Amino acid sequence: MSKKNNKSKLLVSIIAVIIIAIVAVAVVFFMNEKNKPTQETAGETNDGQTAGEPEKTVQIYSGTDRPIAVMIDNNTNAWPQAGINDAYMVYEIRVEGGETRLMALFKNVDLEKIGPVRSSRHYFLDYVMENDAMYAHFGASYIADEQIPNLRYK
Numbered sequence: 001m002s003k004k005n006n007k008s009k010l011l012v013s014i015i016a017v018i019i020i021a022i023v024a025v026a027v028v029f030f031m032n033e034k035n036k037p038t039q040e041t042a043g044e045t046n047d048g049q050t051a052g053e054p055e056k057t058v059q060i061y062s063g064t065d066r067p068i069a070v071m072i073d074n075n076t077n078a079w080p081q082a083g084i085n086d087a088y089m090v091y092e093i094r095v096e097g098g099e100t101r102l103m104a105l106f107k108n109v110d111l112e113k114i115g116p117v118r119s120s121r122h123y124f125l126d127y128v129m130e131n132d133a134m135y136a137h138f139g140a141s142y143i144a145d146e147q148i149p150n151l152r153y154k
Helices: 002-034 122-130 143-149
Strands: 040-044 057-060 068-073 091-094 100-106 135-138
Touching: 068 122, 091 122, 100 122, 122 143
Parallel strands: 068 135
Antiparallel strands: 040 057, 068 100, 091 100
């Protein structure tokens, strides 16, 4: 009986693994369908924008181009952020004062608005280069402001 019980457990385990694999393939398939290449546009909100001022828009490249890294405010007063759910990856890194700032990476999505866009910090530049991303930010720390012109974009 013990041998038969072990075979049953093995069979159930194999079936469970197959089901998990099928679900994973389905999720990847549907995620790829959602992210088909389209022309992207994004609204930019920045710290200096005054009430009643029309939102600025930025033309972003189409789906087969490089990703776009966007600096986004993560202060509770900035919630909810626009477009963050459509990022394929988000870095959250501590900045001065115990706050965190987000770097959201976008590609193959069509967004009406992203933000609020914040300034760059030099320690985010490694992540920009690691992802070969174009970098959208509004302002920069002193060190980042010196280093950004030295980034080699093709």
